[in-house]
Amino acid sequence: MTKRLFVKGNEAVAMGALEAGCRYYFGYPITPQSDIPEYISREMPKLGGQFIQAESEVASINMLLGASASGARAMTSSSSPGISLKQEGISYMAGSECPGLIVNICRSGPGLGGIDASQADYFQSVKGGGHGGYHIIVLAPDSVQEMYDMAMLAFDLSDRYRVPAMILADAVIGQMKEGLTPHSYVAPDDLEVKDWALIGDGKAGEQKVVKSLYLGDGELEAHNNHLHAKYAVMQVKEVRYEGVELDDAELVVTAYGSTARIAKTAVRLAREQGMKVGLLRPITLFPFPKAAFKEHTSAGQKVLCFELNNGQMVEDVRLSVPRTDVSFYGRAPGAGSLPTPEEFLDQIRTHYEA
Amino acid sequence: MNHDVYMAGFGGQGILLIGNLLAYATILEGNQASYFPAYGVEKRGGAATCTIVMSDKSVGSPVVGEPEAALLLNPLSMEKYYSHVRSGGFALINSSLIDDDGSRRTDIKRLLIPANEMALAIGDSRLVNMIVLGAYVEYSKVVSVDSLKEALKEVLPERNHRFLPMNHQALEAGAEFCRQAFAS
Amino acid sequence: MTTTEMKKVFSRPDSLKDVQTHYCPGCQHGTIHRLVADALDYFGIKDQTIGVASVGCSVFLYGYFDIDVIEAPHGRAPAVATGAKRVHPNRPVFTYQGDGDLAAIGTSEIIHTANRGEKLTVIFVNNTTYGMTGGQMAPTSLPGQKTSTSPEGRDVNTDGYPIRMAELLSGLEGTAYSVRVAVDTPKHVLQAGKAIRKAFKTQLDGQGFAFVEVLATCPTNWGMDPLKANERIAEEMIPCFPLGVYKDATE
Numbered sequence: 001m002t003k004r005l006f007v008k009g010n011e012a013v014a015m016g017a018l019e020a021g022c023r024y025y026f027g028y029p030i031t032p033q034s035d036i037p038e039y040i041s042r043e044m045p046k047l048g049g050q051f052i053q054a055e056s057e058v059a060s061i062n063m064l065l066g067a068s069a070s071g072a073r074a075m076t077s078s079s080s081p082g083i084s085l086k087q088e089g090i091s092y093m094a095g096s097e098c099p100g101l102i103v104n105i106c107r108s109g110p111g112l113g114g115i116d117a118s119q120a121d122y123f124q125s126v127k128g129g130g131h132g133g134y135h136i137i138v139l140a141p142d143s144v145q146e147m148y149d150m151a152m153l154a155f156d157l158s159d160r161y162r163v164p165a166m167i168l169a170d171a172v173i174g175q176m177k178e179g180l181t182p183h184s185y186v187a188p189d190d191l192e193v194k195d196w197a198l199i200g201d202g203k204a205g206e207q208k209v210v211k212s213l214y215l216g217d218g219e220l221e222a223h224n225n226h227l228h229a230k231y232a233v234m235q236v237k238e239v240r241y242e243g244v245e246l247d248d249a250e251l252v253v254t255a256y257g258s259t260a261r262i263a264k265t266a267v268r269l270a271r272e273q274g275m276k277v278g279l280l281r282p283i284t285l286f287p288f289p290k291a292a293f294k295e296h297t298s299a300g301q302k303v304l305c306f307e308l309n310n311g312q313m314v315e316d317v318r319l320s321v322p323r324t325d326v327s328f329y330g331r332a333p334g335a336g337s338l339p340t341p342e343e344f345l346d347q348i349r350t351h352y353e354a
Numbered sequence: 355m356n357h358d359v360y361m362a363g364f365g366g367q368g369i370l371l372i373g374n375l376l377a378y379a380t381i382l383e384g385n386q387a388s389y390f391p392a393y394g395v396e397k398r399g400g401a402a403t404c405t406i407v408m409s410d411k412s413v414g415s416p417v418v419g420e421p422e423a424a425l426l427l428n429p430l431s432m433e434k435y436y437s438h439v440r441s442g443g444f445a446l447i448n449s450s451l452i453d454d455d456g457s458r459r460t461d462i463k464r465l466l467i468p469a470n471e472m473a474l475a476i477g478d479s480r481l482v483n484m485i486v487l488g489a490y491v492e493y494s495k496v497v498s499v500d501s502l503k504e505a506l507k508e509v510l511p512e513r514n515h516r517f518l519p520m521n522h523q524a525l526e527a528g529a530e531f532c533r534q535a536f537a538s
Numbered sequence: 539m540t541t542t543e544m545k546k547v548f549s550r551p552d553s554l555k556d557v558q559t560h561y562c563p564g565c566q567h568g569t570i571h572r573l574v575a576d577a578l579d580y581f582g583i584k585d586q587t588i589g590v591a592s593v594g595c596s597v598f599l600y601g602y603f604d605i606d607v608i609e610a611p612h613g614r615a616p617a618v619a620t621g622a623k624r625v626h627p628n629r630p631v632f633t634y635q636g637d638g639d640l641a642a643i644g645t646s647e648i649i650h651t652a653n654r655g656e657k658l659t660v661i662f663v664n665n666t667t668y669g670m671t672g673g674q675m676a677p678t679s680l681p682g683q684k685t686s687t688s689p690e691g692r693d694v695n696t697d698g699y700p701i702r703m704a705e706l707l708s709g710l711e712g713t714a715y716s717v718r719v720a721v722d723t724p725k726h727v728l729q730a731g732k733a734i735r736k737a738f739k740t741q742l743d744g745q746g747f748a749f750v751e752v753l754a755t756c757p758t759n760w761g762m763d764p765l766k767a768n769e770r771i772a773e774e775m776i777p778c779f780p781l782g783v784y785k786d787a788t789e
Contacts, residue, residue, distance in 0.1 A: 006378045006389075024624060050624045054617070055650035062614035062647070066621025069608040070588070074621070092611045143412075176416050177374065177389040179381040198606040198622065200586040200629035209600040211591075211609035265414030340419025 004181050009147045010035035010174040013103055013167060014043070016151030017075050019185045022101065023049030024074035026063035028056055028082060031115045032171040033105035036077040057082040061089030061102070068098040069210040071197030073155055077103035080121050081112065083129070090164055091130030094227070095212030097196075099158035101151065102136075102166045105174040108333030117170035117258055118333040122312035125168050126286040133224070135231050137165040137238070138285040140256040144178035146283075152185050157238060159191055161230050168285060170308065172258035172338065231287070240283040241292050245271060249278030251352045252296050254317060255306040256282050259339070263306050266344035275352045285313070290320035297324045304351045306344055309333060327351050355385060355410040357496050358418045362403040362435050363427030363448075368483030372425075373404035375509055376487060379501040380408045388416035401430065408496050423494060425486050426452065427469070446490055448482065465489060465535055472527055481524035488528025493536070499525050551575035553584040555604050564757035564764025567595060567663065569721045570730075571602055574634070574661060577735045578605070581742060587630045590619040592644075594636035595669040613644025616651035619658050630741055632659040637678040638668045641701050645677075648707070655712030655746045659737045662703060662749065664779065665756040673759030677701045680778055685759075700778055704751040708784035714746030716785040720753040722771035726781070736788070745788045753779055 007015070014036045017025075025040045037053065044051040054060035060076045067074035078086060083104045093100060104125065108118035128134045137157050141150045150167055158165035198208050214220035242260075244267060246252065255263040260281040270277040280296055282289050297303060303321065305314040307330040314328040329347045331339050359376070363369045373389050380387035385408060392403040405421065407413045420440040426432045427448045436454075439445050441461045447454055450470030467489055473481040491497055503522055510518065550556060553575035561567045578584045584605055591599035593612035600607035610618040615633035623631045640648050640662050651658065667685055668674040675685040675692055678700050682691040708716040715737055719730035730752060737748035753775050757767035 004381055006374075006381055024621070026621065052620070052624070052654075055646055058614065059617040059620075059647050059650065062611060062617035063621035063624075065610070065614075066590070066608060066618035066623075067625045068621070069618070070622045070625035072625040074625075088611055089614070096609065172390065172416065175391060177377060178413070178416075179386060198588050198608060198626075200588055200606065200626050207600065207604055208606045209609070211600070211607070213597060213609055261413075262415040262417055268414060338417045340417055341415045342419040 004179045006177055007144060007180050008035055008175060008177050009141075009144045009169060010105065011039050012144045012147040012180050013077075013151050013169075014039040015180075015182065016148035017101060017155070018043060018047060018049075019182070020073065020152040020155045021185065022073045022075050022155065023047060024064075024067040024072050025049070025076070026052045026054050026060035026067070026074070027076050027078065028054055028060055030079045030082045032107060032174055033077050033079045033103065035174070036103060036105075057085035058088065061086035061093075064100050064102075065089055065093050065096070065098055068093065068100040069096070069198055071194045071199050073159075075101035075103065077105070079105050079107045080109050080118070083121065083124070087124075087130035090136065091128075091132050091134065092212055093164045094128070094130075094134035094136060095132060096210045097162040097227075098164065098210065099155075099162050100164050101154050101158065102164060104166055104168050106168060106170045114334045115171070116334060116336065117172045117308060117338060119170060119257065119259060119308040120312070120333045121168065122285065122307070122309065125166055126288070126316070134227060135163070135286050137161070137163055137234070139165065139167050140283060140285050141167060141169055141173060142257050142260045142281065143173070144176065144180050147173060148180055148182065156188050156191065159194070160188070161234060162196075163230060163234070168257065170258050172261070235287040235290075238284060239287050239289045239291070241289040242279075242281040242283060243292070243296070244279040244281070246278035246280060246296050248276050249296070250276045250301055251348065252278055252280050252301050252303045253306065253348060254280045254282070254293075254303060254313075256285060256313065259306045259308055262339055262341055263344055265341035266348055269341060269345045270348045270352070275348065277348055277352060282313070288316050288320065293317060293320040293324075297321050302351060303327070304329065304348065306330065306339070306347075308339070355408065355496070357409070357423070357494060358405065358407040358421050359423040359425065359490065359494070360403070360405050360418065360421035360435060360438070361425040361427075362401065362431035364430070365402045367402065367427050368480065369402040369427065370404055371509070372483045372487040373406055375502055375505050376491070376497065377406050377408070378509060379497040379505040382505055383497055383501050385410050386413045388413045390416040403431070423490065425490055427482065427486065428452070444493060446486055446493070448486065465493065465532060467528070467531055469528075472531065473524065476520060476523050476527060478520060481520065484521050484524035485528035485531070488525035489532040492529035492532040499529055551579045553578040553604055555602055557602065559602055560598065561595065562758040564755055564767055565595070566665075566721050566754035569727065570661065570663060570752050570754060573721070573727070573731045573734050574632070575603065576731060577738045580735055581630075581738055583630050583738070583742070587632065588622050588626065590615045590622065590631065590633040592633060592635040592639040594639050596634050596636060596663065597670070599634055613639050613642070614647055615639065616644065616647040616656070616658065616660065620651055620654070620656050623656060623658055627657070630659070630738060632661060632738070634661045635663070636669065637662070637664045637666065637676045641677040641703050648703070649710070652707045652747045652749065653710045653712045655714070657741050657744055657746060659741045659748045660750070661734065661737075662751045663754050664703070664751055665754045666700070666775065667756050667759045669756050669759055673756070678779075680774055702779060704749065704784045707749050712747050713749060713785055714787045715740045715748040717749070717783045718751040718753065718779060718781050720771050720776065720781055722753070722755075722768050729781075740788050743788070751779070753781075
C-alpha cells in the first residue's frame, strides 16, 4: 500500500504537476501560493527540470508560452493580482493554442485587496480573463488529494485540446493539510505527439510557426471558429462534477472548491435534520456542468448557490436552468472570517422551508 | 467517528505543531483529517490558531463555526473563542495563564490544566503544547498517545529527535492529568 | 585557351524564403534579415534555430525566414525565448525586436533576460520610431525629433532622453556581448554582419547573452526619401548612438 502523506494543498498541486511530467516552472512570489514555487524550486532540480523565478508575472507567463511552444509540459502559479498580470500571456496562449498549467490560489480583491480566501476570480477565469473572446479549461479541486490529481488532469486536458488549463483554488484548499495518496501518472492513450511544437529537429522545408496573428481575409474568423468548436467539444466530453445525495433532493445546493467543502458538512447536517438536500459540485468550471443542473432540477427542485464572492458562478447556474428558482448566498471578499457549515445550514433551512 | 477541535494561543506556544501532529496521527490510524491554520486577518496580532477535523469517512468542512472541543492556551484565545464551543462540548483551558471560575459556561465540560507549571516541572517551558494535546486525546480518544508519538517522530526533523523523550513525557503527563481530573 | 566563368557573387541565403517582403522602400529590415540569415547559413543552423518574433514591423519574421518561429506578445520576446531555450538548450534561439518592443514595453524582460545570462541572441533594430503603428515617438527618438506623438519634437524635459540599450545592457554581468552597429554604408554592413555572426557564435559557444543593436532607417515614418533617411543615420543617429563594442566577455 502506498504511504499516505500529510501535505498542504499547495504542495500537492506541485507534486501532481511534477508527477505528470512537468519539468519547467516559471513564477513570481505572491501570498498565498508561495509554497508552490518553494516546493518546486527544491524538487525540480532533482528531476533535471528548470525552475525560474521570473522578474514578473508577465515574464513568467511568457516563459510558459515559450516552453509550451517548444513542446514541453510547463506551468506557472500565482494569486489573483499576479493572475491579472498574466492575462495578456494567457490570451496569447489561447490564441496560439499553447497548452500549459496556470494555478491560481485566489485571494481577495479588487486591487491589492487582501490575502484571505476568495472566489472572486471566477468570472476572470471562466469567461476568458484577457482580450479576444476565448476560454481556458478551469478545474476547481476541493481537497488536497484533488489538487494532486487535477494537476495531472489539467495537463492531459490542456494537451488534448491545446487549450491552457487553470486550477482555481484559494487559501483554504492551498494552505489546508490533508492526507494524500500519491500515485503514478499514466498518460491517456489518446494524447497525440505534439507535432506542432517547435523542437528544432532539423527538418528542412517543414517550418513550424506558433502564432496568434491572422491578418489574411477570413483567417482570424476561421481561427476563432476553430477555437470555439474545441470548446463545444469539451462541453460535451469533458464536464466533471460531483453529486452528493441528489437523488431525492428537493433543494440542490451548489458550490465549488473551498465553499463546496463547507457546504458538504452543511448538507450532512441538513440531512440529519430530515431535510432532503443534495450538493452539486462543479469540478470543471469551464466547461460548466450545464446538463447536470438541468437533470437535477428537472422535477422542480430549487437551487441554492454558495460562493466566497458577491455572486458569480450563480449566473452560470441561472443560464443553465433559466426557469429554475436559483438563490444565492455569499460572502464578499475580505470578510475576515470564513463562512461556517452552521451558517450555510441556516441558509439551507431558510430556502428549504420557503 | 466525527470530531473537530479548535486550538488557539499566541505564536510560539506550538499550536500549529500540535495541530499538525493530531491530524497526522489521525491519518496514521487510517482515518481522515484536515488541518487548517487560520489565515489572513485572523493571523494578525501574533495569534496562532488552527482547526482539526477528523473522521472515519471523508472530511467535510475544514472550517468549523462551533467546535466540539477547544484548546485555549492564552487569555486572548479564551476571550475570542470560548463562547464558540458547541453546547455539550469540551474546553481545555490553560489555567497557568487564564482565570476562569466556570460561571461563563455551564453547558460544556471544562478542564483547567496548569500547563505552564507542568511544562516547567518536566524541564522545558516549551512543552505546554504537548501537555495540552496529551490531555485532549485522553479526553476525546480521537487517537492514541502512541500514534501521537509515532507522528511526532515524522513531524520533528531528525536533528531534534533527542527531544522526543521529553515530548513523550509531556504528552503522558497531560493524559495523566486528564485521567486524574475526571476520575475524581 | 581561356574560359571565362561567371562567378555568382550574390545569392539569397538558404535561411530566407524566396518571397518579397512587405517592408517599405528604403527600410533596412531587409538588410538586417539578410545578415541574420547569412549568420544562420554560415553556422549551418537554419534547421535547428528557433526565432522569436516580436510585435512591430518585423512580426512577420516567419514569412521571410525559413525557420521555426514563435510569435511573442509585445515586448515579451526575451521571456518567450527564455522558455524555448530552457526546453531546448542545444538549439540556437534568437529574438528580433524593434525599439518600441524592446526598449519601452519590454524593458523589464530584456534587462532580466540579459541579467540571467540566458544563452540567447537578440537582434535589436533601432529606428527611433514606432514603425508599424505609424511613426509615434519611441524611447529611442532623438531630442527634437518630430513624430506623430511629438509633433513639436521630442522635448527631453517632458519626454525624457533617447535610451541607449547597448550601453545599458553592457553593464550587466550576464551580458557576454553587446554591440551597436549600423547598415548605412558597405563598411558598416560588413561590420554589422560580423557582429551578428559573433552574437550567434557567443550563443553557440554557451558564453552567455549576446546583444546586437542595429541602427536602421524608417523612411516612411521619418518623412524622408530612402537616400536622405540613410544619410540621417550618420548625421543624427550615430552621434547620439555611437557605434562600437560595449562589452565583449567572450574571450
